[in-house]
Amino acid sequence: MSSFDLFKYALVLLLPAAYLATRYLRSTTPPASSTSSTVEEKPVKSIMQAPRDDLAPPKMIPLTLAQLKEFDGSDPSKPIYVSIKGTVFDVSAKADVYGSGKSYNIFAGKDGSKGLGMSSLKEADAVPDYSELNDADRKVLDDWHGFFSKRYNVVGRVIDLPAVVKQEREASSENPTPAANL
Ligand code: HEM
Known part of the structure; x- marks a missing residue:
């Protein structure tokens, strides 16, 4: 296998992993250091569940x-x-x-x-x-x-x-x- 083939396989494996990791890290960017309830959270597209407004x-x-x-x-x-x-x-x-x-x-x-x-x-x-x-x-x-x-x-x-x-x-x-x- 040539080094170019190796490079191609590495890309195929690494790109999706990097994409998932980036999405996860972005989605877990600390939401709540500011606790002021008057400040609305920015609508960030996230794989994490959204905050709820119907808590008991x-x-x-x-x-x-x-x-x-x-x-x-x-x-x-x-x-x-x-x-x-x-x-x-x-x-x-x-x-x-x-x-x-x-x-x-x-x-x-x-x-x-x-x-x-x-x-x-x-x-x-x-x-x-x-x-x-x-x-x-x-x-x-x-x-x-x-x-x-x-x-x-x-x-x-x-x-x-x-x-x-x-x-x-x-x-x-x-x-x-x-x-x-x-
Ligand atoms: C590459 C590593 C990781 C990936 C891809 C990942 C992926 C995810 C995904 C997709 C969710 C959303 C789950 C859902 O709402 O159904 C989630 C939630 C969560 N993750 Fe991870 N995770 C990773 C590492 C970690 C680690 C190391 C921790 C340790 C603290 C962690 C703790 C949590 C917690 C506490 C939630 C919140 C679930 C909830 O109550 O909504 N994760 N993660």
Whole structure:
């Protein structure tokens, strides 16, 4: 095979991959650093689901991490919950991505804040303690919190987060930053 043929095959393989990656990255451009509800989001063509305007008022059901596990999509008769920084979202409407065996089931039935901040789909990273994240990853995490807040009903709050995360939450509610979005 000539090097020109190799070049052609590389192009055929790389171009679609580059196209998909660009679309995905563009579509996940942080939507929510500005939390001002008076600022309209620009209508960006996205492969991500659009924000909703029919969300229910947040509920504040207290849940332990052990209770949260029941809502990991393994029992189709129960809703599916994802917690981010202790805020519990009902993601049942997206069972096609969070349900058992689906791509983002790793975040279901738990608080996987650290993994979301790191953009990691590793099981070991999907844990609540995000205290080791650097500033950039914390911003990614806050943007995910903003993303979920605009698309999923809040049903509760995790009450037994690791101590270190609890402290951070308390500190940020004493001194709230716009990006925290909590
Ligand atoms: C090349 C790598 C990736 C591709 C092509 C990709 C693709 C996608 C697509 C197509 C969606 C929209 C799904 C839907 O609404 O049905 C999506 C959503 C999402 N992705 Fe990824 N993804 C990638 C990597 C990641 C990684 C590393 C993470 C880890 C944090 C991640 C987390 C998410 C989350 C949380 C959603 C939101 C689903 C929702 O609730 O609407 N993705 N991704």
